[in-house]
Amino acid sequence: MSDTPNTPDQTEGHAENAGALPLESVGQDMTELLAKHAEVSDAYLRAKAEAENIRRRAEDEIAKARKFAVESFAESLLPVRDSLEAAIASHVAKPDTPVETVLEGVHATLRQLASALERNKVLEINPAAGTKFDPAFHQAISMVPAEQEANTVVGVLQKGYSIAERVLRPALVTVAAPK
16 A cells, blocks of 8 residues: 555546546447347347248158158059959959969969068067967957967967057957966
Protein backbone atom coordinates (compact mmCIF):
# COMPACT_ATOMS: atom_id res chain seq x y z
CA MET A 1 0.00 0.00 0.00
CA SER A 2 1.16 3.52 -0.59
CA ASP A 3 1.46 6.07 2.16
CA THR A 4 -0.13 8.84 0.17
CA PRO A 5 -3.87 9.10 0.51
CA ASN A 6 -6.00 9.21 -2.59
CA THR A 7 -7.41 12.53 -3.47
CA PRO A 8 -11.05 12.78 -4.51
CA ASP A 9 -10.00 13.65 -8.04
CA GLN A 10 -7.86 10.54 -8.39
CA THR A 11 -10.55 8.25 -6.96
CA GLU A 12 -13.29 9.55 -9.26
CA GLY A 13 -11.08 9.32 -12.35
CA HIS A 14 -10.10 5.80 -11.46
CA ALA A 15 -13.74 4.72 -11.02
CA GLU A 16 -14.73 6.23 -14.34
CA ASN A 17 -11.99 4.41 -16.21
CA ALA A 18 -12.44 1.09 -14.40
CA GLY A 19 -16.23 0.61 -14.70
CA ALA A 20 -17.16 2.36 -17.89
CA LEU A 21 -16.28 1.28 -21.42
CA PRO A 22 -15.98 3.78 -24.19
CA LEU A 23 -19.20 4.08 -26.20
CA GLU A 24 -17.42 3.10 -29.36
CA SER A 25 -16.24 -0.19 -27.76
CA VAL A 26 -19.83 -1.06 -26.70
CA GLY A 27 -21.08 -0.44 -30.22
CA GLN A 28 -18.35 -2.65 -31.65
CA ASP A 29 -19.14 -5.43 -29.15
CA MET A 30 -22.85 -5.16 -30.00
CA THR A 31 -22.09 -5.41 -33.73
CA GLU A 32 -19.92 -8.47 -33.13
CA LEU A 33 -22.63 -10.09 -31.00
CA LEU A 34 -25.30 -9.43 -33.63
CA ALA A 35 -23.07 -10.90 -36.33
CA LYS A 36 -22.39 -13.95 -34.16
CA HIS A 37 -26.13 -14.29 -33.45
CA ALA A 38 -26.91 -14.14 -37.17
CA GLU A 39 -24.23 -16.77 -37.85
CA VAL A 40 -25.51 -19.12 -35.12
CA SER A 41 -29.12 -18.56 -36.19
CA ASP A 42 -28.23 -19.39 -39.80
CA ALA A 43 -26.35 -22.53 -38.71
CA TYR A 44 -29.35 -23.59 -36.60
CA LEU A 45 -31.80 -23.11 -39.50
CA ARG A 46 -29.50 -25.07 -41.84
CA ALA A 47 -29.16 -27.92 -39.32
CA LYS A 48 -32.93 -27.96 -38.80
CA ALA A 49 -33.52 -28.10 -42.58
CA GLU A 50 -30.93 -30.88 -42.95
CA ALA A 51 -32.59 -32.89 -40.16
CA GLU A 52 -35.96 -32.46 -41.88
CA ASN A 53 -34.47 -33.62 -45.20
CA ILE A 54 -32.93 -36.67 -43.52
CA ARG A 55 -36.28 -37.49 -41.89
CA ARG A 56 -38.10 -37.19 -45.25
CA ARG A 57 -35.50 -39.37 -47.01
CA ALA A 58 -35.79 -42.00 -44.28
CA GLU A 59 -39.59 -42.00 -44.58
CA ASP A 60 -39.29 -42.41 -48.37
CA GLU A 61 -36.84 -45.29 -47.97
CA ILE A 62 -39.12 -47.00 -45.45
CA ALA A 63 -42.11 -46.57 -47.77
CA LYS A 64 -40.12 -48.06 -50.68
CA ALA A 65 -38.88 -50.93 -48.49
CA ARG A 66 -42.45 -51.77 -47.49
CA LYS A 67 -43.68 -51.49 -51.06
CA PHE A 68 -40.98 -53.72 -52.51
CA ALA A 69 -40.33 -56.01 -49.52
CA VAL A 70 -41.95 -59.00 -51.16
CA GLU A 71 -40.28 -58.42 -54.53
CA SER A 72 -37.42 -60.84 -53.87
CA PHE A 73 -39.77 -63.44 -52.44
CA ALA A 74 -42.19 -63.15 -55.36
CA GLU A 75 -39.29 -63.35 -57.82
CA SER A 76 -38.11 -66.62 -56.26
CA LEU A 77 -41.63 -68.10 -56.59
CA LEU A 78 -42.00 -67.33 -60.29
CA PRO A 79 -40.10 -70.48 -61.43
CA VAL A 80 -42.48 -72.56 -59.29
CA ARG A 81 -45.46 -71.00 -61.05
CA ASP A 82 -43.78 -71.54 -64.43
CA SER A 83 -43.28 -75.23 -63.63
CA LEU A 84 -46.91 -75.66 -62.57
CA GLU A 85 -48.16 -73.94 -65.73
CA ALA A 86 -45.85 -76.09 -67.86
CA ALA A 87 -47.21 -79.22 -66.17
CA ILE A 88 -50.79 -78.18 -66.92
CA ALA A 89 -49.91 -77.31 -70.52
CA SER A 90 -48.11 -80.64 -70.89
CA HIS A 91 -51.12 -82.51 -69.59
CA VAL A 92 -53.43 -80.64 -71.97
CA ALA A 93 -51.13 -81.40 -74.91
CA LYS A 94 -50.60 -85.04 -73.89
CA PRO A 95 -53.46 -86.18 -71.63
CA ASP A 96 -52.19 -89.77 -71.66
CA THR A 97 -48.88 -88.85 -69.92
CA PRO A 98 -47.98 -91.58 -67.43
CA VAL A 99 -48.68 -90.76 -63.77
CA GLU A 100 -45.04 -91.46 -62.89
CA THR A 101 -43.90 -88.69 -65.24
CA VAL A 102 -46.42 -86.23 -63.77
CA LEU A 103 -45.43 -87.23 -60.24
CA GLU A 104 -41.76 -86.71 -61.09
CA GLY A 105 -42.59 -83.18 -62.29
CA VAL A 106 -44.60 -82.49 -59.13
CA HIS A 107 -41.66 -83.57 -56.97
CA ALA A 108 -39.30 -81.32 -58.95
CA THR A 109 -41.71 -78.41 -58.51
CA LEU A 110 -41.96 -79.10 -54.77
CA ARG A 111 -38.15 -79.01 -54.55
CA GLN A 112 -38.18 -75.64 -56.35
CA LEU A 113 -40.74 -74.32 -53.86
CA ALA A 114 -38.78 -75.63 -50.87
CA SER A 115 -35.62 -73.99 -52.23
CA ALA A 116 -37.41 -70.65 -52.79
CA LEU A 117 -38.81 -70.72 -49.25
CA GLU A 118 -35.43 -71.60 -47.76
CA ARG A 119 -33.67 -68.78 -49.67
CA ASN A 120 -36.20 -66.38 -48.17
CA LYS A 121 -35.70 -67.70 -44.62
CA VAL A 122 -39.09 -69.44 -44.45
CA LEU A 123 -38.30 -72.47 -42.33
CA GLU A 124 -40.35 -75.58 -41.76
CA ILE A 125 -41.64 -76.49 -38.29
CA ASN A 126 -41.97 -80.26 -38.38
CA PRO A 127 -41.34 -81.69 -34.90
CA ALA A 128 -40.30 -85.31 -34.64
CA ALA A 129 -42.35 -87.74 -32.57
CA GLY A 130 -41.35 -87.49 -28.92
CA THR A 131 -40.42 -83.79 -29.13
CA LYS A 132 -41.66 -81.78 -26.14
CA PHE A 133 -44.84 -79.88 -27.03
CA ASP A 134 -44.06 -76.15 -27.37
CA PRO A 135 -47.13 -73.90 -27.67
CA ALA A 136 -44.98 -71.18 -29.27
CA PHE A 137 -44.39 -73.44 -32.32
CA HIS A 138 -47.06 -76.14 -32.10
CA GLN A 139 -50.83 -76.18 -31.93
CA ALA A 140 -52.30 -79.27 -30.28
CA ILE A 141 -55.30 -80.64 -32.15
CA SER A 142 -55.91 -83.52 -29.77
CA MET A 143 -54.42 -85.55 -26.96
CA VAL A 144 -54.08 -89.24 -27.64
CA PRO A 145 -52.96 -92.16 -25.49
CA ALA A 146 -49.42 -93.08 -26.46
CA GLU A 147 -46.46 -95.09 -25.21
CA GLN A 148 -44.31 -92.00 -24.71
CA GLU A 149 -43.90 -89.19 -22.22
CA ALA A 150 -46.98 -87.00 -21.66
CA ASN A 151 -47.11 -83.62 -23.47
CA THR A 152 -44.83 -84.73 -26.26
CA VAL A 153 -45.64 -84.73 -29.97
CA VAL A 154 -47.12 -87.99 -31.24
CA GLY A 155 -47.68 -86.94 -34.85
CA VAL A 156 -47.78 -83.93 -37.15
CA LEU A 157 -51.03 -83.31 -39.02
CA GLN A 158 -49.78 -80.18 -40.79
CA LYS A 159 -46.29 -78.66 -40.87
CA GLY A 160 -45.80 -75.18 -39.52
CA TYR A 161 -43.58 -72.42 -40.87
CA SER A 162 -41.55 -69.56 -39.42
CA ILE A 163 -39.77 -66.61 -40.91
CA ALA A 164 -36.99 -64.75 -39.11
CA GLU A 165 -37.78 -66.60 -35.87
CA ARG A 166 -41.44 -65.53 -36.07
CA VAL A 167 -44.10 -68.20 -36.46
CA LEU A 168 -46.16 -67.80 -39.63
CA ARG A 169 -48.20 -70.90 -38.88
CA PRO A 170 -47.75 -73.30 -35.98
CA ALA A 171 -47.43 -77.02 -36.69
CA LEU A 172 -50.72 -78.85 -36.03
CA VAL A 173 -49.86 -81.82 -33.83
CA THR A 174 -51.34 -84.55 -31.72
CA VAL A 175 -49.94 -84.74 -28.23
CA ALA A 176 -49.46 -87.68 -25.85
CA ALA A 177 -52.07 -87.68 -23.09
CA PRO A 178 -51.01 -88.04 -19.46
CA LYS A 179 -51.17 -91.64 -18.24
